Amino acid sequence: MKSVISVDIPQNPYDVVIAQDAIDHVGAWLSNHEQPLVKPGQKLLVVSNPVIFRHYGDRLVQSLESVGYQVSTCILPAGERYKTLRSIQKIHDAAYDAKLERKSAMVALGGGVIGDMTGFAAATWLRGIGVIQVPTSLLAMVDASIGGKTGVNHPQGKNLIGAFHQPKLVVIDPQVLKTLPPREFRAGMAEVIKYGVIWDAELFAALEQTDRLDQYRYVEGELLQMILTRSCQAKAEVVAQDEKESGLRAILNYGHTIGHAVESATGYRVVNHGEAVAIGMVAAGKLATALNLWSRDDDQRQYQLIEKTKLPTAIPSQAGAEALIALLQGDKKVEDGRVRFILPKAIADVFITDQVSNQDIRPVLAAMTTP
Amino acid sequence: MKSVISVDIPQNPYDVVIAQDAIDHVGAWLSNHEQPLVKPGQKLLVVSNPVIFRHYGDRLVQSLESVGYQVSTCILPAGERYKTLRSIQKIHDAAYDAKLERKSAMVALGGGVIGDMTGFAAATWLRGIGVIQVPTSLLAMVDASIGGKTGVNHPQGKNLIGAFHQPKLVVIDPQVLKTLPPREFRAGMAEVIKYGVIWDAELFAALEQTDRLDQYRYVEGELLQMILTRSCQAKAEVVAQDEKESGLRAILNYGHTIGHAVESATGYRVVNHGEAVAIGMVAAGKLATALNLWSRDDDQRQYQLIEKTKLPTAIPSQAGAEALIALLQGDKKVEDGRVRFILPKAIADVFITDQVSNQDIRPVLAAMTTP
Ligand SMILES: NC(=O)c1ccc[n+]([C@@H]2O[C@H](COP(=O)([O-])OP(=O)(O)OC[C@H]3O[C@@H](n4cnc5c(N)ncnc54)[C@H](O)[C@@H]3O)[C@@H](O)[C@H]2O)c1
Ligand SMILES: NC(=O)c1ccc[n+]([C@@H]2O[C@H](COP(=O)([O-])OP(=O)(O)OC[C@H]3O[C@@H](n4cnc5c(N)ncnc54)[C@H](O)[C@@H]3O)[C@@H](O)[C@H]2O)c1
Ligand SMILES: [Zn+2]
Ligand SMILES: [Zn+2]
Numbered sequence: 131m132k133s134v135i136s137v138d139i140p141q142n143p144y145d146v147v148i149a150q151d152a153i154d155h156v157g158a159w160l161s162n163h164e165q166p167l168v169k170p171g172q173k174l175l176v177v178s179n180p181v182i183f184r185h186y187g188d189r190l191v192q193s194l195e196s197v198g199y200q201v202s203t204c205i206l207p208a209g210e211r212y213k214t215l216r217s218i219q220k221i222h223d224a225a226y227d228a229k230l231e232r233k234s235a236m237v238a239l240g241g242g243v244i245g246d247m248t249g250f251a252a253a254t255w256l257r258g259i260g261v262i263q264v265p266t267s268l269l270a271m272v273d274a275s276i277g278g279k280t281g282v283n284h285p286q287g288k289n290l291i292g293a294f295h296q297p298k299l300v301v302i303d304p305q306v307l308k309t310l311p312p313r314e315f316r317a318g319m320a321e322v323i324k325y326g327v328i329w330d331a332e333l334f335a336a337l338e339q340t341d342r343l344d345q346y347r348y349v350e351g352e353l354l355q356m357i358l359t360r361s362c363q364a365k366a367e368v369v370a371q372d373e374k375e376s377g378l379r380a381i382l383n384y385g386h387t388i389g390h391a392v393e394s395a396t397g398y399r400v401v402n403h404g405e406a407v408a409i410g411m412v413a414a415g416k417l418a419t420a421l422n423l424w425s426r427d428d429d430q431r432q433y434q435l436i437e438k439t440k441l442p443t444a445i446p447s448q449a450g451a452e453a454l455i456a457l458l459q460g461d462k463k464v465e466d467g468r469v470r471f472i473l474p475k476a477i478a479d480v481f482i483t484d485q486v487s488n489q490d491i492r493p494v495l496a497a498m499t500t501p
Numbered sequence: 502m503k504s505v506i507s508v509d510i511p512q513n514p515y516d517v518v519i520a521q522d523a524i525d526h527v528g529a530w531l532s533n534h535e536q537p538l539v540k541p542g543q544k545l546l547v548v549s550n551p552v553i554f555r556h557y558g559d560r561l562v563q564s565l566e567s568v569g570y571q572v573s574t575c576i577l578p579a580g581e582r583y584k585t586l587r588s589i590q591k592i593h594d595a596a597y598d599a600k601l602e603r604k605s606a607m608v609a610l611g612g613g614v615i616g617d618m619t620g621f622a623a624a625t626w627l628r629g630i631g632v633i634q635v636p637t638s639l640l641a642m643v644d645a646s647i648g649g650k651t652g653v654n655h656p657q658g659k660n661l662i663g664a665f666h667q668p669k670l671v672v673i674d675p676q677v678l679k680t681l682p683p684r685e686f687r688a689g690m691a692e693v694i695k696y697g698v699i700w701d702a703e704l705f706a707a708l709e710q711t712d713r714l715d716q717y718r719y720v721e722g723e724l725l726q727m728i729l730t731r732s733c734q735a736k737a738e739v740v741a742q743d744e745k746e747s748g749l750r751a752i753l754n755y756g757h758t759i760g761h762a763v764e765s766a767t768g769y770r771v772v773n774h775g776e777a778v779a780i781g782m783v784a785a786g787k788l789a790t791a792l793n794l795w796s797r798d799d800d801q802r803q804y805q806l807i808e809k810t811k812l813p814t815a816i817p818s819q820a821g822a823e824a825l826i827a828l829l830q831g832d833k834k835v836e837d838g839r840v841r842f843i844l845p846k847a848i849a850d851v852f853i854t855d856q857v858s859n860q861d862i863r864p865v866l867a868a869m870t871t872p
Contacts, residue, residue, distance in 0.1 A: 215586060226657050254625070257652060257663045258745075281628060286597050292628040293664055374629075 131352065133359040137276060137366040139373050142296040146276060146362045148355060152303035153186055156237070156264060157193040160299060167298045168235045168260060170198035175228050177221055177248040178239040179208040182266050185309050190239055190264065202228035206247070210398070213243050213282050215291065221251035235260035235298065241267035241314070242274035246292070249280030253295030263300045267310055268318025269404060272325070272361035275300045277369035277379075294374060302362070304354050307346045316344055317404025319439045320385070322357055324411065325364040327432055328384045331478040333360040337435055344440040381480050384472040385411035388495075391457040395449035401442060408441035409498070416494045417486065418473040428477055444500045451495035455488055502723065504730040508647060508737040510744050513667040517647060517733045519726060523674035524560050527608070527635060528568040531670060538669045539606045539631060541569035546599050548592055548619040549610040550579040553637050556680050561610055561635065573599035577615070581769070584614050584653050586662065592622035606631035606669065612638035612685070613645030617663070620651030624666035634668045637677045639689025640775060643696070643732035646671045648740035648750075665745060673733070675725050678717045687715055688775025690810045691756070693728055695778065696735040698803055699755045702849040704731040708806055715811040752851050755843040756782035759866075762828040766820035772813060779812035780869070787865045788857065789844040799848055815871045822866035826859055 132149035147159060161170045168174065174194055178187060183205055194201050204224035206217050221236070228234075238248035238261060245263050252261035263275035281292020307315060326334030336356065342348040349357060365382070372379040389410030392401060401409065415429040436443055445454070458469045468484040475481060503520035518530060532541045539545065545565055549558060554576055565572050575595035577588050596607070609619035609632060616634050623632035634646035652663020678686060697705030707727065713719040720728060736753070743750040760781030763772060772780065786800040807814055816825070829840045839855040846852060 215590060219586060222655060222662060226655060226661065250625075254621075254652075254662050254664055256661060257650065257665055279628065281625075284593060284597060290597065290627060291593060291625050293625055294628055 131355045133355065135359065135362050135366050137296075137300075138370040139278070139296055142278070144296060144298055144300070146300040146302065146366065148302040148304065148358050148362065150303070150305060152301050153189050153264065153306065154193050156190060156262070156301050157195070157197040157199060159301065160194075160199075160262065161197045167262075168199070169233060171200070173200045173202065173228055173230050173234040174237055175221075175225055175230060175234070176201060176203045176237045176239055177206065177224075177244055177251070178203070179206055179244055181208055182240045182244070186239060186266065186306055190237070194237070206244070208243075210243055210283070213247055215282055217247055218251050218254070218282060221247065222255060225251070225255050230255065230259060232256050232259060235262060237262045237264060238275075239264045239266065240270070241265070242270040245270050245274050246280050246289075247282060249278070249295050249297065250282060250292055253280055253293040258295065260298045261295065263297045265300065265302060266306045268307055268315055269321055270318075271302045271358055272318060273321045273365060275302075276362060276365045278373065300362075302358060304350070304358055307354070308350075310346065312345055313402065314404075315346055316439055316441055317402050319343055320404035320408040320411070320436070320441055322361050323432070323435050323439065324382075324384055324407065325361045326435070327411065327474055327477060328381050328472070328480045329364040329368070329478055330360050333357070333364070334431075334435070334477050336360075338431065340438075343435070343438050380470065380482050381472050384474070384480055385414055387458065387469065387471055388413040388454065391454045392445060392449055394457050395453050396446055400446045400448055405442050408436050408439070409443065409445060412436060412443045413445075413494055413498060414471065414473055416498065417471070417490060418475070420494060421473070421486075421490060424474045424476060428474065431477070432474070443498075445495060445498045447500045449499075451492060451499060454495055455491060458491070502726045504726065506730065506733050506737050508667075508671075509741040510649070510667055513649075515667060515669055515671070517671040517673065517737065519673040519675065519729050519733065521674070521676060523672050524557055524635065524677065525564050527561060527633070527672050528564040528566070528570060530672065531565075531570075531633065532568045538633075539570070540604060542571070544571045544573065544599055544601050544605040545608055546592075546596055546601060546605070547572060547574045547608045547610055548595075548615060548622070549574070549576055550615055551576055552579055553611045553615070557610060557637065557677055561608070565608070577618070579614075581614055581654070584618055586653055588618055589622050589625070589653060592618065593626060596622070596626050601626065601630060603627050603630060606633060608633045608635060609646075610635045610637065611641070612636065613641040616641050616645050617651050617660075618653060620649070620666050620668065621653055621663055624651055624664040629666065631669045632666065634671045636671065636673060638681055639678055639686055640692055641689075642673045642729055643689060644692045644736060646673075647733060647736045649744065667744075671733075673729060675721070675729055678725070679721075681717065683716055684773065685775075686717055687810055687812055688773050690714055691775035691779040691782070691807070691812055693732050694803070694806050694810065695753075695755050695782065696732045697806070698782065698845055698848060699752050699843070699851045700735040700739065700849055701731050704728070704735070705802075705806070705848050707731075709802065711809075714806070714809050751841070751853050752843050755845070755851055756780075756785055758829065758840065758842055759784040759825065762825045763816060763820055765828050766824050767817055771817045771819055776813050779807045779810070780814065780816060783807060783814045784816075784865055784869060785842065785844055787868065788842070788861060789846070791865060792844070792857075792861060795845045795847060799845065802848070803845070814869075816866060816869045818871050820870075822863060822870060825866055826862060829862070
């Protein structure tokens with residue numbers, strides 16, 4: 131099984147390859163083009179964290195060296211709290227030590243944290259060298275590795291520092307998800323459900339037909355290949371139409387408006403990103419239902435998918451409705467003081483609106499708050 | 502007198518406006534487009550250094566506020582040694598405090614150091630917000646402010662960290678050069694002479710007809726307006742044809758190959774950048790003459806312009822020929838181990854070659870070294 135999705139970004143098109151044992155073929159795929167994506171003999175800097183590198187580092191390095199690349203590594207501590215400019219400096223130092231040149235590249239082996247940092251370090255080294263994404267978390271596979279958003283956190287806020295920098299290639303090996311902690315797997319599945327709701331009714335239907343969605347072992351094999359392929363295809367289509375988020379790309383923030391507020395209100399300690407998105411999708415669904423914009427039936431179908439993935443559907447008690455509303459007002463996505471919501475109309479059909487008032491939001495949040 | 506040069510970079514075209522008292526009109530020009538470059542009412546962060554801000558800050562801020570922008574400032578210490586990621590963090594902190602949004606912008610008021618840093622901070626805040634360049638040194642006017650190269654230094658090397666980020670507008674007020682230290686003025690003039698040699702024979706001829714080129718007061722007025730206009734036009738034409746330096750843009754490095762080596766060999770303390778470029782142009786001219794690629798007469802004409810500007814023409818005794826050759830081998834512009842030179846064939850006609858051997862270079866450097 132091998133799927134190849136093209137991300138048709140004008141000027142910077144690239145492929146997402148999804149295949150079993152892909153990790154052993156990265157070197158071949160990088161070098162085996164008529165125009166090799168990176169010239170064999172060139173230098174590659176692999177960036178990862180200790181856990182992931184221990185699992186998959188040797189195989190990746192071996193695959194790269196076997197076709198003649200000169201490989202160096204930069205291993206950073208794991209965790210979102212290391213997603214800082216300080217870590218970028220460490221990658222830059224490693225790039226300097228490895229004597230990377232304009233035609234060298236970096237390879238991100240890890241989840242979204244490693245992917246975002248490596249992408250940003252590559253975007254800013256010698257004014258931009260190539261980056262290859264080898265995502266190892268479900269979230270990074272279906273979301274973070276595609277679309278060229280890269281960056282780090284500012285002490286005062288997430289992802290405030292960054293740049294757009296498209297990868298040269300994204301390589302996905304579904305089997306690495308075997309070692310991903312189950313909670314991280316479910317978090318990624320929240321984004322998969324999102325693609326079903328905003329873009330792909332067949333994906334949505336396929337997810338509905340599955341008994342369980344909460345663990346790797348229930349979906350591995352063909353089903354997982356299909357889930358990854360359709361999710362990456364959805365993301366690829368959206369970003370190809372709107373690379374820099376001037377319009378359409380905003381729909382990828384479905385579930386994220388309230389989701390971000392929940393993450394922030396609970397100090398990023400109670401729910402992870404995917405869980406927050408799940409809660410945000412439930413809220414968006416309820417809001418759309420209350421405004422008579424979509425059917426109670428579709429809302430129910432979305433809700434059941436989220437439940438089946440064992441993702442949370444209620445707002446944690448630590449986050450009060452009024453605190454959430456205040457946070458929504460301070461959100462990056464606010465334009466001219468109005469909160470922008472992505473709301474569903476039907477499965478695979480959402481729209482962007484700034485016509486939602488606090489009076490509309492308040493009862494939805496109240497109903498979802500665990501007492 | 503007002504010249505407007507368009508920099509026709511695909512996707513990101515912008516204007517360079519050169520006019521007397523331009524500093525008082527930046528606000529008007531930003532807002533007075535059918536599509537304002539930055540919407541009045543938006544936030545602008547002016548970045549400068551204490552010396553320059555003392556001279557021109559009030560006028561610029563006044564011009565911006567008078568048309569309704571909300572202006573904040575970020576004043577960084579002067580000097581190349583502050584061109585670091587640390588300063589970028591300070592600009593980011595100021596951007597956070599000023600609550601800049603995606604449609605806000607930064608305004609660089611200063612020489613190339615402030616321009617490069619502000620451009621890079623804007624490139625990396627919220628994945629890229631607008632930047633307006635108001636260059637105040639001659640070098641920044643004719644070179645650094647145009648073309649979108651932005652960045653900072655790595656502890657191990659100049660400009661290793663950076664990004665391409667085109668400005669929305671470049672505003673040049675020639676009269677601010679009155680306060681520029683004369684040595685900085687001459688440094689900028691080296692780049693002006695460079696444009697004459699690589700691109701614009703009429704500019705070259707006009708410079709030849711001038712008695713003195715070493716101080717602002719000998720060129721101010723119409724002559725200066727013409728020098729700035731033709732220099733910016735040259736830079737604009739080159740970068741419009743090759744935004745990311747994949748080919749043609751390399752000719753802008755005329756005089757810079759050996760120039761960089763001289764700067765580096767003398768620890769960036771003996772000659773400044775423009776002086777190094779002057780020395781580099783003399784060396785390139787002598788090299789081309791020795792290889793019978795251009796005429797002794799043209800070489801003499803170039804030499805006289807450099808002398809008339811009171812720029813150095815000899816290699817400082819601190820830099821030995823062998824040390825320079827070693828540095829050339831380590832230069833960023835080396836590809837596959839060969840040094841790339843830009844050599845002149847005639848006035849306004851240069852070419853790129855990697856066919857120059859160390860045997861060719863050695864006698865030229867020896868002849869230019871002050872004993
Ligand atoms: N660039 C984008 O478009 C985009 C989109 C969404 C999210 N993000 C960013 O992605 C980050 C979140 O990504 P994430 O959820 O992958 O987090 P993460 O990178 O922190 O990975 C989650 C955890 O799983 C571990 N892990 C990853 N793969 C593993 C594997 N195969 N085996 C064992 N352990 C593994 C990691 O070490 C980490 O502890 C956030 O910083 C977010 O801002 C970026
Ligand atoms: N981005 C590019 O394409 C590009 C091109 C060339 C150079 N550069 C960069 O530009 C920098 C050099 O620029 P620079 O020569 O302007 O140096 P600079 O910015 O340090 O300015 C030189 C000195 O002149 C002072 N000054 C500037 N304008 C003044 C004025 N009007 N009145 C009084 N004092 C004034 C400054 O405070 C400083 O002390 C380097 O860092 C170089 O890497 C960038
Ligand atoms: Zn997300
Ligand atoms: Zn220069």
